[in-house]
Amino acid sequence: MKVIHSLYAAIHALMALAFAIASLVLVVIAARAGWGAVMHGLDLPAAEAIIEAVGLLAAGVVALQISQTVLEEEVVRDAHIGAPTRVRRFLSRFMVVIVVAVAVEGLVATFKAREAPELMLHAAAMLGSVGFLMAGWGIFIRLNRYAEELEPEAMEEAKSEDAKLRK
Numbered sequence: 302m303k304v305i306h307s308l309y310a311a312i313h314a315l316m317a318l319a320f321a322i323a324s325l326v327l328v329v330i331a332a333r334a335g336w337g338a339v340m341h342g343l344d345l346p347a348a349e350a351i352i353e354a355v356g357l358l359a360a361g362v363v364a365l366q367i368s369q370t371v372l373e374e375e376v377v378r379d380a381h382i383g384a385p386t387r388v389r390r391f392l393s394r395f396m397v398v399i400v401v402a403v404a405v406e407g408l409v410a411t412f413k414a415r416e417a418p419e420l421m422l423h424a425a426a427m428l429g430s431v432g433f434l435m436a437g438w439g440i441f442i443r444l445n446r447y448a449e450e451l452e453p454e455a456m457e458e459a460k461s462e463d464a465k466l467r468k
Contacts, residue, residue: 320367408424411424
């Protein structure tokens with residue numbers, strides 16, 4: 302069984318590396334797009350190109366955060382999600398990244414809607430979804446807290462695993 306767990310850890314490490322590489326590629330593309338926009342002059346099209354670059358950077362941050370989370374949770378900690386504390390911590394890391402990314406994309410869509418007003422409904426839906434995500438996440442955390450109170454040893458175990466990351 303240890304061989305299978307080692308195999309899964311290796312696969313997770315490869316996935317984390319792939320997400321990190323994707324993040325770097327997105328950052329490079331965003332930098333090139335932003336630099337190209339500035340080189341063509343500081344005008345409204347340049348501002349829109351910069352806003353698009355910000356959206357690419359947000360996607361890069363999402364990819365990097367996913368890489369870090371997978372690496373820390375599945376490779377370094379070798380945590381097998383089962384306890385409510387681990388589930389909350391793992392999902393919370395993803396939710397922070399997703400909420401920020403969707404919010405940034407919603408703002409980018411809002412700016413794009415100036416050129417094409419029919420896109421405003423799309424932008425409003427994205428920004429509204431941020432509210433729904435945060436409300437659902439809040440409910441999840443609240444309900445999960447009650448489950449954590451039933452298993453205080455799981456919280457202590459999760460805290461002790463944090464020491465692995467500081468070494």
